[in-house]
Amino acid sequence: MSDRTSLGPPSLADNRLTRRRIITDRLATTLVYGAFLLALAPLLSVAWTLLSKGIERLDGNFLYTSMNNIAAFDDRGGAYHAIIGTLEQAGIATIITVPLGVLGAIYIVEYGRGWFASAIRFFVDVMTGIPSIVAGLFVLAFWVLVVTPVFNDGRPGFSGFAAALALSVLMLPTVVRSTEEMLRLVPAALREGAYALGVPKWLTITRVVIPTALPGIVTGVMLAIARACGETAPVLLVAGGNPAINFDPFSGNQSSLSLYVFEQAGVASPYAPARAWAAALTLVTLVLTLTIAAKLLARRNTLTR
């Protein structure tokens, strides 16, 4: 702009202007690509480290055995019990949070008016910031040490379910928030289109609004699940960890993949680091597979063929 000496349309052959634009364009392009590569570098490095170090022990023996009776100089041992733990804990936490979170978001967006809805939104925001150790301590103090002893002859009930409760506390705000955003993105014109057909409000929500927002809701839920799968502290606090297989999430200690990584990384055994890497790789693969599967499902349900 400042190059132009007179008003009026620039001549098409204004070389100085053109050259400046080309240079600016090159510069911006280089910067953008550079930033992209820079951002990609740590990601690739993590993926590569994980793959190269994790693949060594990732075999049938690792996936199908536990750490029961594995001594320090035993090179065997696996994460079967931890995989079971992660699947059960994250599964239960999902079953608890998805209905609660989605219904909560529907309330806030579609029905909530006045101070009550604002209060809920405020507390959801506050919950988003809760550190996972606090969620773990909450469940420990409330569920493990107070509620379960009543049914358990006074003994505290460490269990996978308690871990699932702690994970729910962490997942709930993420699910509510992301679902809320997605519901707000659904155009008012679609709701009005349904109302104008004489469709009641709740049917409009369940049959028009939710399906339209579904892919986004699924993404939010998957993010919450991924985060929950990676949590170590609450599981350690309220499920306690267990080297043996325990299928029952409602009684007895349980382990989880992230807790397993944590334990193996700290154990004095020449074979432990390889096991930790293999478990980390398993965890990432698990979360990735779940995410891709969920997205494919959501897509198939929305786009009619």
Place this chain on the structure above:
Amino acid sequence: MAKRIQANSVTAYYGSFKAIDSITMTIEPKSVTALIGPSGCGKSTFLRSINRMHEVLPDARVDGQLLIDGQNIYDRDIDVTAVRRMIGMVFQRPNPFPTMSIYDNVIAGLKLNGVRRKPMLDDACEKALSSANLWEEVRDRLNRPGGGLSGGQQQRLCIARAIAVEPQILLMDEPCSALDPISTLAIEDLISELKNEYTIVIVTHNMQQAARVSDRTGFFSIDRTGEPGRLIEYDDTTKIFTNPSIKRTEDYITGRFG
């Protein structure tokens, strides 16, 4: 089947803002009534108060009476969903449900209101699409998403969706404003056909369109911005366009034409 609409001092508010003031008019069954007037004078607001869509917005409310064949739809014991099923609406922008196929879009109103029998739904779908002059174009791709049609086809899809529930009144808010002249003509032809079965109220900014399709025309206007919209003149379309009795109507119409 078609019903008479009688508005008695219908006044509508957005919060504390009064958008239309005391609209009183009678719309005869099996006729097409056009509502014209400058932007912001409350045509859409009035139209939306006929099928109780106005109150969907937060803090929006309506005073006065709106009688459909003598029954006030603002009475306390009236079921809103029944009112809306009886009075179909087509919006300015086509709004097909993006997650539904063409077929599901057309029968959405029936299906969501509890009709389950497949043969019945199939019949209703074909009938509505034929009335909307869309059947020939989409009969081979009923399972494709409704959003994959052209704008004009989408608008006709929305008309089909509205008439599939067999309403008695059809409200159209600038249904052609996003369409090309050919689709517009198709929809105007459609309106002339639908007139045999429905009472139709159409909002339009296109004078020629109002003159072409309507039997009666209502001219709305506002005195100043911030003032509520009022019905200035309501008469036979030929009278309004050739010999309006009020100066403002004439100014508006000739201003637009000349």
